[in-house]
Amino acid sequence: MEHKNKNYFILMTYLSVKSFQINDIFVSEMRKQRCNQELLTKIARKIKQLREEKGISQDTFYIDTDIHIARIELGKVNITVSTLKDICDYFSINLSDFFKDI
DSSP states (O other): HHHHHHHHHHHHHHHHHHHEEEEEEEHHHHOOOOHHHHHHHHHHHHHHHHHHTOOOHHHHHHHHHHHHHHHHHHSOOOOOOOHHHHHHHHHHOOOHHHTTTT
């Protein structure tokens, strides 16, 4: 009887570990962001254009907004819509106007 309980315990432990591994893979896949590099590049160029037209340095922008625009302007950062909205607010442009040429 004790032998069966030990096997049962081993089996349940194995299944529990496998369950956690499958869950970790699933959660990892869920966290992956979608990334459209062409779109990010266009957004980055537009942000840089707006900043340069206003004569604002990257440092001044960071001090005013606490947003590292240098990384965004490289087109390597997949920014959130909220961050883009904050950037547009800073430049006094709404999101629909921002995307007109993109």
